[in-house]
Amino acid sequence: MQAEIVTIGTELLLGEIVDTNSAWIAQQLTTIGLNLYYTTTVGDNLQRISEVLRYSVQRSDVVITTGGLGPTVDDMTREAVAAATDRELVFDEELLQEIACFFARRNYPMTQNNRKQACRPAGARVIHNPVGTAPSFAVEHNGHVIISLPGVPFEMKYLMEREVLPHLRERFGLRGIIKSRTLRTCGIGESMIGSRIDDLMRLSNPTVGTAAHPGQTDVRVTVKAESIAEADALIAPVEQELRARLGDYVYGVDQETLSDALTRLLLERGLRLALAETVTHGELSRWLSETRGAERAFAGGTTLVGEDALLGSLDVPAGLVGQYGLASQETADAVAEAVRRAHKADLGLAVIGVETSVSTEAPEGAPPVYFSLAVDGHIIRGEPRQGRTGVSGRGWLMHLALDMVRRHLLGLQAN
């Protein structure tokens, strides 16, 4: 059983809005064991939409479209589905009544344009939409089915959950499920993981895959099964083996972030962390302060750019900064202790570099970033890292910094 999604709208193609519907639909289809193989985005052009749909409904058992069901001239999904399945477009008096009621309930005027929304391909099964003006429909074609939903996320989700998913389960006798479990790692690269678990990545059910993110790599175990219990039973031994091979590089599972894991450790130990950051520009503060439990574990963050701000904000000896420079291990050490005191915290973390550490065009020329952790009257130093550009470079530095604190709390050696 194979499914695909076709999202319709020039605004999606031009990048004016980012499609979030497809990701959500993909997750929903997964839960009923329907494999999503493709998503396609196409603009508001009748011929191109029709062609895409004709091709899609041939190769996939289920095609779900979103968008193009509105009342304006650039809404063409109805026409395109009719053309792709060699049907007429028919006007449905009952549908018009439904739309009229929707407007009446809200005291909105109905325009002539809205009549268009009462059209549907001949023989289509109507999916009634009580939460919007765009009626949806399903069309059977050579044993396959096209289901057309509105692009408004709220309406689409409503119809998917209440109408489409139950219909698909029944229509295709779907009993199986797909379940994933993701181990989240830090401090080990994707290729290194790959070489440690190469044999496991060749399994077929469950499958094991990796995905690299800035500073962090996911190892995902995905299984097809008849039930949740069976899925769990198939995942468990593989997870156990992965954990044995990856050890304390694994900091969490599924949606858990490194900040979640670190905050959990801080709460368990009753400790509060403060931090000062330069080149990460407040992102570490954001990350920690948004984490559940922050009001007890996060004592505050200080964001600084440049020497003036540093000396004006924290009790750091000007002579020291003058001697070693802002981007130096010695300054990072002093800042870690100063910010610990400034926020009356148990631990003080400093991530210190100069602006060019992350903004320079040539990564190999970037000056290093320094990490220090002040704790119990002494300083733990992280390995200085050469800065990297852009958002991913920042994410990498943030993971290095938090993982250093995590490893300290767990009594592990710095990485």
Add this chain to the structure above:
Amino acid sequence: MQAEIVTIGTELLLGEIVDTNSAWIAQQLTTIGLNLYYTTTVGDNLQRISEVLRYSVQRSDVVITTGGLGPTVDDMTREAVAAATDRELVFDEELLQEIACFFARRNYPMTQNNRKQACRPAGARVIHNPVGTAPSFAVEHNGHVIISLPGVPFEMKYLMEREVLPHLRERFGLRGIIKSRTLRTCGIGESMIGSRIDDLMRLSNPTVGTAAHPGQTDVRVTVKAESIAEADALIAPVEQELRARLGDYVYGVDQETLSDALTRLLLERGLRLALAETVTHGELSRWLSETRGAERAFAGGTTLVGEDALLGSLDVPAGLVGQYGLASQETADAVAEAVRRAHKADLGLAVIGVETSVSTEAPEGAPPVYFSLAVDGHIIRGEPRQGRTGVSGRGWLMHLALDMVRRHLLGLQAN
């Protein structure tokens, strides 16, 4: 000239990450006058990727792929492009040297897996990637071209801007240009703008359009022309008229952010701003600290969650917070002055609310967020605003806060 994008990766299909690359690529292609007609997402399956590419390179002049160039077994773009264009996959010794150098510069071990990244379809033009380990390439096929780029946004963007766009312009002799000029406004809503410039929004070349963002509305003038000079001449009178109608709501043009505009004003006046924030979670610190000139205009930011962190970090009377509550105008006033002193700044900005101000599901129940600006020994208060949920709510609060400082520096009344 017709282009399409193929994004490759099971994690995209399963909705584990949302594709933002396509939107960015779409915008870039628009600037060189290349029409994007389709984007397709396909999982890590050699046969399916190959089929999609075979179909795509037939219907489109330019096919851009992202993803699947990594070192692990589920990275299959190289093989798929070769298969779709009936070529062999060849090992490129020079590419291997390049990858080896990349690792050497970073002192990382190169694994056996990385050898795979030195393969490319026979006859492919290599696009050298100095910022990552995934070499990219372009393959000509029956007068059309497939260009394969990494999925890591930072690397993809780097290669698009420096290599791919210039190459496409030359390869396809693209001469016409599309140019836009964007006036950026704050403090006035999209519908209010619409009613002031309704007649201008009916022009055909240039066109005038509006786009609402959290706390900020863009007015974009877009023109098609043969040359930059012609484009500028067509845009100028329309921009002048727009400025006459929108007055001091316009704070900047094109990519200039409100933080850019504010920092410019601070530098002109030789003033330094410090800030303390709760519900915006360090985002205001990030924004200001990332702005060019921050090392002279931004004295530092303090990010806090909850009363303990506030009282531990800033010199604010505990009694006052106890009496009025953390989310109160009185507390915001005290915090503004305290953070001004803590960072030895000329101006102190406080954006203070409690966590539920932004995280509650029902915005109508959210407690307000308070704005205070400490300056020259007195306090300027912004209008308290009811919190709003999510990322857009935060963006709205951030713009309100910075616009308050901007208007103060310009001698305008608070909005």
